[in-house]
Amino acid sequence: MTNDSARMRKVLTFTRRSNRMTACQKRDYQHLAPRWIIPYQNTVLDYAAVFCSPAAPSAPAGAFPAPQGETNAVAPACAPAPLVVEIGFGMGSATAAIAARNPHLSYLGIEVYRAGIGRLLRKIEAERLHNLRIIEHDALDVLRTMIAPQTLAGLHIFFPDPWPKTRHHKRRLLYRPRTDLLARALAPGGYLYAVTDWAEYARRAQEELARTPSLTWAPQGARPWRPATEFERKAQTQGRAIHELFFIKA
Structure with a gap:
């Protein structure tokens, strides 16, 4: 393990919130x-x-996942x-x-x-x-x-904490060498799908993922099978643009 990797293991990428239910x-x-x-x-x-x-x-031809509206008995x-693994599903409506x-x-x-x-x-x-x-x-x-390693068909990371302050960028989930760990988990042909409403984070995350060995950017915009999350609807109401990042494991 490199020194950078060891230090990264000690840094949380999420904000500790109250577990009040x-x-x-x-x-x-x-x-x-x-x-x-x-x-x-x-x-x-x-x-x-x-x-x-x-x-x-088996999945229907050409559907991975199935397009919105299609179901499989x-x-x-x-x-x-x-x-497929989703990291940080929030209230879980899109996940379900x-x-x-x-x-x-x-x-x-x-x-x-x-x-x-x-x-x-x-x-x-x-x-x-x-x-x-x-x-x-x-x-x-x-x-x-x-x-x-090399077992996941996909990784979903929808609206991760953007950690906007420069001194906190090292806490970002989409930040090397953490992205190396994400890529390691994907099987060849597997995908990483990240979405954020933070433009600067999207730009930096794309750079970090592009530098991650074995990942290739597949810029096609929003996938029709991804439903909007509660956080996303709130962001759109407030006028924030949604940025989609989709990478494939070689």
Whole structure:
């Protein structure tokens, strides 16, 4: 491990927020966490075993994920599916929507904000999203210890903390050598999809990702299958532009 990498491991990329929950979120968390949350562990996750509840048919031709409006019927078989990880899903509305439309894929949401976890747990249970699980932990630790290299079909990073002050840029998630860790987790042909409403962060993140070995920029604008997040709608109401970054692992 380089000195830079060692220092990076000690720096948090997220703001610690209150874990205060509503009574409903607290109840959902207590009752549903054992079913849908994967405990953090210092060993590689056997995700095929974790997601071996109803599997789904192959993805429709040309749809990865399926375009908005398309769904795929869940088959009664049990088989591993490509795994997509979302880092920091917030309140989880977009996460649940994507998982619901793409039962041919497995989704793992990583979050430390317990109110959002409680909200997403309710959606998973209500909509029976067997292809979606949660880990409540620092995402970088999860990528280092629980995700084997070159295994992910995709990484979603929607509206990460922009850390706007110059002295805090080292905390940004899309900042080398952290982007090297993200790229390591992706399988060849896998994608990294990042979205931000902070123009300067988008520009710098694109530079950092372009410098990351094995990643290639695929500039095609917004993907039609990505639903708007609650944060995104608020940003648009306030007149902020949305910036999309899409990179493919060679």
